[in-house]
Amino acid sequence: MLSEESARVVRATADVVAAHGEEITARFYERMFAAHPELLDLFNRGSQANGEQRQALAGAVVAFAGHIAGLRPLPLGALLSRIAHKHASVGIAPNQYVVVGRHLMAAVAEVLGDAVTPEVAAAWDEVYWAFACMLVAEEARLYERAGSGFERPFHPHRVVRRQAETADVESFWLEPEDGRPIQHRTGQYVSVAVRLPDNSRQIRQYTVSSAPGRGPLRITVKRHREDGQRPAGLVSTHLHDHVRVGDRLLVSPPFGDVVLPQDDSPLLLVTAGIGITPAAAVLDELATHGSAREIVVAHADRSPASHPLAAELLATATGLSRHTVQLWYESDADSAAAPAGVEVRSGLLDPAALRLPAGARVLLCGPLPFMRHVRRGLLDRGVPAERIHYEVFGSDAWLPRSTPAAPAAPAAPVG
Numbered sequence: 360m361l362s363e364e365s366a367r368v369v370r371a372t373a374d375v376v377a378a379h380g381e382e383i384t385a386r387f388y389e390r391m392f393a394a395h396p397e398l399l400d401l402f403n404r405g406s407q408a409n410g411e412q413r414q415a416l417a418g419a420v421v422a423f424a425g426h427i428a429g430l431r432p433l434p435l436g437a438l439l440s441r442i443a444h445k446h447a448s449v450g451i452a453p454n455q456y457v458v459v460g461r462h463l464m465a466a467v468a469e470v471l472g473d474a475v476t477p478e479v480a481a482a483w484d485e486v487y488w489a490f491a492c493m494l495v496a497e498e499a500r501l502y503e504r505a506g507s508g509f510e511r512p513f514h515p516h517r518v519v520r521r522q523a524e525t526a527d528v529e530s531f532w533l534e535p536e537d538g539r540p541i542q543h544r545t546g547q548y549v550s551v552a553v554r555l556p557d558n559s560r561q562i563r564q565y566t567v568s569s570a571p572g573r574g575p576l577r578i579t580v581k582r583h584r585e586d587g588q589r590p591a592g593l594v595s596t597h598l599h600d601h602v603r604v605g606d607r608l609l610v611s612p613p614f615g616d617v618v619l620p621q622d623d624s625p626l627l628l629v630t631a632g633i634g635i636t637p638a639a640a641v642l643d644e645l646a647t648h649g650s651a652r653e654i655v656v657a658h659a660d661r662s663p664a665s666h667p668l669a670a671e672l673l674a675t676a677t678g679l680s681r682h683t684v685q686l687w688y689e690s691d692a693d694s695a696a697a698p699a700g701v702e703v704r705s706g707l708l709d710p711a712a713l714r715l716p717a718g719a720r721v722l723l724c725g726p727l728p729f730m731r732h733v734r735r736g737l738l739d740r741g742v743p744a745e746r747i748h749y750e751v752f753g754s755d756a757w758l759p760r761s762t763p764a765a766p767a768a769p770a771a772p773v774g
C-alpha cells in the first residue's frame with residue numbers, strides 16, 4: 360500500500376489529476392502507441408476511436424488512487440478481479456506494465472507541467488505500481504489455474520458449426536484442435552483473436568453461451584453496425600462475413616468471474632439484447648441437470664424478431680419445474696410466441712414489475728444503461744447490492760465518471 364507521505368500527496372492532487380484524466384490518458388495512448396505500435400493489437404480500435412478507452416483508464420486509475428489514499432473506498436477485490444480476468448484472456452505480460460507505467464507517468468508530467476514536482480511524480484508512481492503489482496499477481500494466479508500463460512494466450516480451434524440466430528446474430532461452435540477439453544464455468548467468456556485484412560489483429564471477448572460439458576463450446580455474436588457513436592464492429596463483422604465451418608480461430612481459455620452461483624438460491628436472470636448469452640448458458644446448465652431451483656428469466660429486446668436464442672430460452676426455461684419468464688419488446692410485442700405462463704409486455708423492462716423471489720441472486724447482462732436502470736430499480740426494491748452480479752462488456756467504462764458509487768461484482772465481454 361501507499362506510504363503515508365505519498366497518500367498525503369495523492370489526496371492533495373487527486374482532483375487536479377481527475378480533472379485532466381482524459382487529457383492525460385489521451386496523451387498516454389499517443390505516446391505508447393508511437394513507441395510500441397505492436398501494442399495496438401491488444402486494444403479495441405473501436406473504443407480507441409470513440410474515446411471510451413481513455414475514459415475507462417482515467418476512471419480506473421483515479422478511482423484506485425482515491426481508494427488507496429483513503430479518499431473514497433472501492434470494492435477493490437471486484438475491480439481487480441474483473442480487470443485481471445480480462446487481461447489474462449488477452450495475454451497481458453508483466454513487462455507490459457513497465458511500458459504502460461513509463462508512458463503514463465510521462466503523460467502526467469507533460470499535461471500537468473510544473474505542478475508535477477518530484478514529490479508528486481513519486482507519489483503517483485507509487486499508486487501506479489501498487490495497482491500494477493496487484494494485477495500482475497492476480498493474473499499470474501489466473502494463468503496458472505487456466506494452464507495457460509501470456510507467452511501463448513490463444514489456442515487454435517476449428518469452427519465445427521455455425522447457425523444464424525437472428526438477422527444480426529450468429530452462433531459459432533468451436534472445438535480445440537489439440538482435443539484438450541475446455542473446462543469453462545457457466546457465465547465465463549473466451550477471447551477470440553482474429554487477423555483482419557489490413558493484417559492488424561483484434562481481440563474480443565464472447566460469453567460461452569452453452570453449458571460446460573456439452574461438447575464444442577458455443578459463442579453467439581451480434582454484428583455491431585455503425586451507429587453514429589461507434590464504427591461497425593471489426594471482429595463481429597469479420598466473424599459474420601468471413602468465418603465458415605472448417606475455419607480456424609484463435610481462442611483463449613475461459614475467464615471471467617461472474618459465474619452461476621453453485622448453491623440452491625433462487626435466481627433472477629435479467630438480460631437485454633445480446634446480453635442474453637450468459638442466461639442461455641445458465642439455462643442450458645440447469646436444464647441439463649434437471650434443476651429444481653426457482654428461476655425467473657426476464658429479457659428485453661427491440662422486437663421478437665431481434666431476440667437472439669428466443670426459442671431456446673423458452674424451451675429450456677419452461678422445461679424447468681419452478682420457472683417464470685417475463686419478456687419486454689420495444690415493438691411488435693403482439694407477434695411474440697408466448698406459451699402459457701410466459702408474460703409478454705411492450706416497452707422497456709420495468710424493474711418494478713420483475714418477479715422477485717425471496718433471497719434471489721440476480722445476474723444482469725445487457726447494454727450498460729440498461730444494467731444501470733435495472734440495478735437502480737432492484738436496489739430501490741431492497742435487493743442487497745452484493746446479490747446483484749453483472750457483466751460489463753466492451754471497454755472498462757463501468758465506473759461512473761462523476762460518482763464514486765461502484766457496482767457490486769463486475770466482470771467483462773461483447774456477446
Ligand SMILES: NC(=O)C1=CN([C@@H]2O[C@H](COP(=O)(O)OP(=O)(O)OC[C@H]3O[C@@H](n4cnc5c(N)ncnc54)[C@H](O)[C@@H]3O)[C@@H](O)[C@H]2O)C=CC1
Pocket residue numbers: 581583631632633634659660661662689706707708724725726727728729732750751752753772773774
Ligand atoms: N454487459 C454488457 O456490458 C453488454 C454490453 N452490450 C453492449 O451494448 C450494445 C448494444 O447491445 P445490443 O444487443 O445491440 O442491445 P440493444 O441496443 O439492441 O438493446 C437491447 C435492449 O436493451 C434495452 N435497453 C437499452 N438501453 C436501455 C436503457 N437505457 N434503459 C432501459 N432499457 C434499455 C431495450 O429494451 C433494448 O431493446 C453493444 O454495443 C454491446 O457491446 C451488450 C450486451 C451486454
